[in-house]
Amino acid sequence: MASSLPPDNHAIARVLVEIADLLEIKGENPFKIRAYRNGADTVSTCAETVASLTAAELVQLPGIGRDLAGRIRELIDTGAIAFHQELLAELPVTLLDLTRLQGVGPKTVALLYRALDISTLDELEAAARSGRLRGLRGMGEKKEALILKALDERKRHSGRHLLADTHDIAVAVAAHLRHAAPGTEFVPVGSLRRQSETCGDLDILAIGGEPALFDAFVGHPLVERVLGRGETKSSVLLRGGYQVDVRLVPPASRGAALQYFTGSKAHNIALRDMALSRGWKLNEYGLFDNATGAPIAGETEDGLYEALGMTFVPPELRENRGEIQAASARNLPRLLSLSDLRGDAHCHTDATDGRDTVEAMAMAAKAAGLSYLAITDHSRALAMTGGLDEEGALRHAARVREVSKRLDGIRLLAGIECDIRPDGTLDLAEDCLAQLDLVVASVHSAFGLDEAQMTDRILRAIESPVVDVLGHPTGRLLLRRDAYAVDMARVVNAAARYGVTLEINSQVDRLDLNDVHSRLARERGVKVVIDSDAHAQAGFGTLRWGVAVARRAWLSPEDVLNTRDVEGFLAGLRRNRSKQ
């Protein structure tokens, strides 16, 4: 059995980031800190398994020099980095929780720790509530309120995890279990199977196995604590705070167990209600006749739904949001699949904050099965990324078009992700934007506007004739930052009126639009585009998460603009529609 697996790229990157965070709190040389962050970036986007590389090979990677290569090898060989351990001995690890609060950075954390000996979220909250923060330099009433708000957001998110992270954990745990119990089927259920944007606990169903498989489960190297070990169910807490439950069920209950443990609770209650009204009983073992106790269905999920007079309900729809009525009327939409996507309308290159060249991104998109890709680097307002001004944008566009001519099997479109300024005007002149193939307009600043101001700001951008797509429309960062205040009903209506496409941004911590707003878009006849917002060659893999949102939103291929071929896609853009 695997005992000490080598750390994967993400695990290595996490340690490097932690070193950078701790150095930052210590007030170390900012360039040294950046070097650790760059190194972490390189490792996490590296296509190869970093743990398999020698020190000599490591220094070939960009941003990894002699020192970082040595530290990474040390981590792989010994399981830890002494320098990292020294830092942790010097500063409480809980300080890192504080830096993750919105609006609280390393300087503030250092000040709180030095002046008030605050090192945990609870201590910070107590200090803020008792007004002790106000005595500190640079801290006033508003800063105190900001910290309390950030603490509140943080509390609401605790114990939840991003869908993509949960998926990764599930894959790792399931692989371990399959290795230990080759004859048993393991299926992740619960919110992961429904592809919810965040997941709490991870539930895995073990179908047709022996209770001995729980020995392997609780012995997994990532297990921090065993919460329970029984004959049909065991629970553990993994490092990083994941609770994982494995339930063992007999093959005869396969369908019923899948159905029951996939949920959602609201969907299950509605189904049980239907069963009840027919004189049946539905539970995790099957569907039974109340009078005779005879089994009616339960071996397959299909059979279960069929017995209740419904077509199979895809897990993503099981939220009791009308799917039961639609499935009973045999009227569910044909949901979008990843393989329906033919293009991507949002990505970045090394011209701004992407890592890779136009050519490299094009080849990666092609390898991901796409036939067209819009290059949409940032506009000048995002100075930190080296955002392009009008001249830069047009020069970049000319280059993208020139590269596109030389490529086989993938067509590049010259676009831009143009900032929407706080007043709703665009960051670049209209005559420049009009010369591009498409414009994605996005908000990246002044998130604190009130709802009326923010809505006006976005409506003004939608009204601009050169805007084709509204990028990540609500600006949320999952588990980190709430959406800004905006009236999405008005935004969707305006998008319908002007023919603007709304983006589902597939970045794992954005998924923005969310499922509810995407469904609203569909109902109002607004087209959606599912974008990767890739910043590196590996970034196209996130499209599956955008597709998950679309499926939860009941979207069919015809609702999604980038399921069309490139001509159809271009024809559907606002700038070309208005010419018709």
Add this chain to the structure above:
DNA sequence: GCCGTTTTCGGCCCGACTGTTTTCAGTCG
């Protein structure tokens, strides 16, 4: 700490916004 040399030092993405200031520090992207 990395990188690229005009090879062993000196530069390294920087502007907007906020809240605290009275000229700026911290955070974010």
